[in-house]
Amino acid sequence: MLKITVDTVKTGIVIKLEGRLAGPWVQELEKYWESIRVVNESNRARVDLQGVTHVDECGKQLLKQIYRQGGVLIASGCMTKAIVQEIIVEKTCEWK
DSSP states (O other), X not given: OEEEEEEEETTEEEEEEEEEEOTHHHHXXXXXXXXXXXXXXXXXXXXXXXXXXXXXXXXXXXXXXHHHTTOEEEOOSHHHHHHHHHHHHHHHTOOO
């Protein structure tokens, strides 16, 4: 199960995730992301991963997509920090 909370703050939109980013919940987050991205083009939306307990491979791919599209990933804890670091390093090492 994944709880998704969307908050509007002074600096933009924060998508707070709690639980497992896996299975059908990946598609739910993707729907939220796409709707927010369309409305919030001028500000970078932030995805708060501090309450995430598990991320499957599809979840990682979605986080990569969010990052590539300008989303800011907020992590704490070993697992989510490692996932975010992997995404950032992969992005900066791409050769064109």
